[in-house]
Amino acid sequence: MKIFVAGSTGRVATELVNRLIKQGHDVIGGARHPENNVKSPQVTPVKLDLHASVAELSALIGKVDLIYFTAGSRGKDLLQTDAFGAVKLMQAAEKNGIDRFIMLSSLNSLEPEKWNQPGLTDYNIAKFFADNYLIHQTKLNYTILQPVNLTEEAGTGKVTFGDSAVTTNPIPDVAAVLAELPQYPNTARKVIIMRAGDQPIATALQALA
Amino acid sequence: MKIFVAGSTGRVATELVNRLIKQGHDVIGGARHPENNVKSPQVTPVKLDLHASVAELSALIGKVDLIYFTAGSRGKDLLQTDAFGAVKLMQAAEKNGIDRFIMLSSLNSLEPEKWNQPGLTDYNIAKFFADNYLIHQTKLNYTILQPVNLTEEAGTGKVTFGDSAVTTNPIPDVAAVLAELPQYPNTARKVIIMRAGDQPIATALQALA
Numbered sequence: 001m002k003i004f005v006a007g008s009t010g011r012v013a014t015e016l017v018n019r020l021i022k023q024g025h026d027v028i029g030g031a032r033h034p035e036n037n038v039k040s041p042q043v044t045p046v047k048l049d050l051h052a053s054v055a056e057l058s059a060l061i062g063k064v065d066l067i068y069f070t071a072g073s074r075g076k077d078l079l080q081t082d083a084f085g086a087v088k089l090m091q092a093a094e095k096n097g098i099d100r101f102i103m104l105s106s107l108n109s110l111e112p113e114k115w116n117q118p119g120l121t122d123y124n125i126a127k128f129f130a131d132n133y134l135i136h137q138t139k140l141n142y143t144i145l146q147p148v149n150l151t152e153e154a155g156t157g158k159v160t161f162g163d164s165a166v167t168t169n170p171i172p173d174v175a176a177v178l179a180e181l182p183q184y185p186n187t188a189r190k191v192i193i194m195r196a197g198d199q200p201i202a203t204a205l206q207a208l209a
Numbered sequence: 210m211k212i213f214v215a216g217s218t219g220r221v222a223t224e225l226v227n228r229l230i231k232q233g234h235d236v237i238g239g240a241r242h243p244e245n246n247v248k249s250p251q252v253t254p255v256k257l258d259l260h261a262s263v264a265e266l267s268a269l270i271g272k273v274d275l276i277y278f279t280a281g282s283r284g285k286d287l288l289q290t291d292a293f294g295a296v297k298l299m300q301a302a303e304k305n306g307i308d309r310f311i312m313l314s315s316l317n318s319l320e321p322e323k324w325n326q327p328g329l330t331d332y333n334i335a336k337f338f339a340d341n342y343l344i345h346q347t348k349l350n351y352t353i354l355q356p357v358n359l360t361e362e363a364g365t366g367k368v369t370f371g372d373s374a375v376t377t378n379p380i381p382d383v384a385a386v387l388a389e390l391p392q393y394p395n396t397a398r399k400v401i402i403m404r405a406g407d408q409p410i411a412t413a414l415q416a417l418a
Contacts, residue, residue, distance in 0.1 A: 122289065
């Protein structure tokens with residue numbers, strides 16, 4: 001497949017891109033600093049500015065089979081990047097006839113009553129609006145993945161989807177779930193909460209109702 | 210009627226409240242500084258904090274016939290006040306069985322391709338998300354009023370709805386349209402662009418398709 005990754009130089013996305021390459025895909029790596037992309041003949045680095053218009057984003061993305069949105073401003077530009085930048089990328093996807101859109105989101109983005117870290121409220125709101133737009137105002141075949149706190153630990157290849165007391169997610173496991181998602185049609189139009197757990201990723205993905 | 214005005218001490222809202230009183234209505238004036246509300250036996254000032262939960266907002270609003278949203282943070286807290294504060298008030302309205310919700314919005318909030326003042330982008334995005342939520346994710350009977358640039362000029366009692374070259378709106382005319390809207394069932398579920406013009410307000414409202 002040909003895959004566009006928005007925010008391709010982030011911590012999760014770098015692991016994701018490495019996995020997509022190993023799976024044999026070609027990746028267009030969109031980032032503010034495209035030179036930080038994974039170096040590979042399978043990766044085409046492009047400069048992605050989420051302040052661009054939908055028409056510009058559409059031209060940049062071109063014809064791909066799948067888009068990942070893993071971009072974020074780390075709290076510095078939430079309205080224009082995390083929220084509205086995501087919306088414009090969705091609109092560009094629809095304009096280009098791209099059906100599949102995988103969103104790296106945040107825990108409980110759609111359930112404000114569960115937000116309990118006041119320092120994250122602005123971020124949560126940005127993700128709330130982006131995710132709601134994806135679900136309610138596009139026809140995209142979405143999957144919204146909501147990990148708990150990302151950690152730099154080594155991956156275990158095992159996860160739990162849904163609720164549990166675990167509050168961490170090793171980054172490689174989040175990247176692995178993102179990379180495997182497209183192979184499971186049952187992940188379409190789902191919001192998936194993930195955290196470290198004891199189910200092999202393939203088993204957990206297969207088991208999603 | 211009993212009417213809740215969110216952001217009741219703003220420039221437009223103060224004129225609006227004065228008009229609602231003259232029409233014989235009772236107003237609950239919700240504001241960060243409730244002491245700045247219009248002084249009248251018909252006005253009940255309440256402290257409105259849009260960082261509150263939906264449950265708290267629901268308790269504050271109680272049973273009213275109509276809600277106006279005219280609150281804004283003047284760019285200081287767009288995510289939590291202008292965007293998500295509005296959403297929580299919509300949710301509180303639905304929770305309380307209040308059907309009618311009138312939103313003071315901004316020009317072309319739903320048409321980003323028409324935004325041409327870069328300094329207003331964050332504000333426009335906040336209104337984009339609030340208005341989209343109102344239209345697509347509530348069952349409220351909304352009217353979204355989108356004036357052009359507000360001015361301190363005297364009102365003329367005349368307006369144009371829709372496009373024209375005029376880029377200003379005297380505040381008293383915006384307040385007058387807001388105050389008259391509930392009397393026109395044909396304004397339900399509409400987005401109305403307004404600007405200074407030559408049609409008497411009642412005529413213009415009647416003429417809306």
